[in-house]
Amino acid sequence: MLSQESLARVVANDRYNYRLSEIIRQRAWVEIDLSALSHNVMQIKQLLSPKTALMAVVKADAYGHGAIAVAQTVLQAGAKALAVATLGEGIELREAGIKAPILILGAINTPEEIAAIAHWQLEPTICYPEQAVMVSHTLSQLEQPLSVHLKLDTGMSRLGTLWHQGTELATLVQDLPYLNLSSVYSHLATADDPDPSQMYLQHKRFKMAIANLKAQGIQPPCLHFANSAATLIAPQLHYDLVRVGLALYGLYPAPHLRSIVPLKPVLQVRAKITQIKTIAANTGVSYGYQFISDRPMNIAVVGIGYADGVPRSLSNRLQVLIHGQRACQIGAITMDQLMLDVSHLRHVKVGDVVTLIGKDGDQEITADHWAKMLGTISWEILCGFKHRLPRIKHLKKRELGVNYPEVNIGIKDSEQVKT
């Protein structure tokens, strides 16, 4: 069997006159609407004062949307900086030619990583004194100064120095050679909670920590605190920069934040029907016979499964859209395929497109629906779609005024469809 790469090569050589867009749509794929992404950037920017910049959080392959295309689009639409979780994610963006400042939010603990960060002009987060010393020592050996960002823990209890010890760390960073203190930041634990009291307690601690720094004569050039939820709901937390992830991708951190700006979901997941058959009453469907038909049924097999990121725990609970109508998934979701009850649908055939997440007609299924069924959050759903699903990018070229590179053949950046 041909691998996806071999198929791409076949298409590139045009030997069989296939179109890549048709081949990658044979089974299952993720569609990324870059125009929606751009729209979301502009909506978020409207909430910010001119002195507040937008940092787009593009970690985890831009929450599963494809980091390079997302980074290019958000920068074009007005974001000023990017944030990633890991060194590898930062390098991927630099290798793609992205020049914007890139903050690494995650932990960096070794001189090797710092050497790579310096080489790629990325910007690390400093969380504790020993790390600051290690970073400074490594940079001294390289004789290369670097912008660093100091992280305060004001209540998330994750990375960062405790807020009331912030002055000691900031003083150390200021005194150590080759470290340029570029910003001081903190991260909110409960900004999406309808009860804002914990968020405001964290804010109080942040303000006190900053006041302490200033009392020692330390003036951080940039302060940042807000994630998507705080950006939507709390302008007093915007400071010089907001770090927005989820809202860029068109989802709201919580239902009570929906009315603030109209966002458009960027990601849609689709697959094709690969076989249709009629089964008799009392027939078991899929592994373990978790579903047994109570009547003769028309069922459709669809080419997507848990290895693509459709959780097996949604078995017998998932709904999909076909021709703008809902259909129920039946039996256990398998690694590469799942089955649907299509008894109520007329004219369903092999090759028809099934929408798992996204719009079809006036029906819509969102990552929020899946998250609710699974007892999780939409962030996890978005990040769960595997690279086996090609990402197909749509953009309205005229609307964006973006000049995108030609179609990129490969699994991650498989195609851009200009509409």
Ligand SMILES: Cc1ncc(COP(=O)(O)O)c(C=O)c1O
């Ligand atoms: C430090 C930090 N800032 C900002 C964000 C963005 O959060 P959100 O996706 O809620 O906007 C994250 C995401 O987890 C983060 O870890």
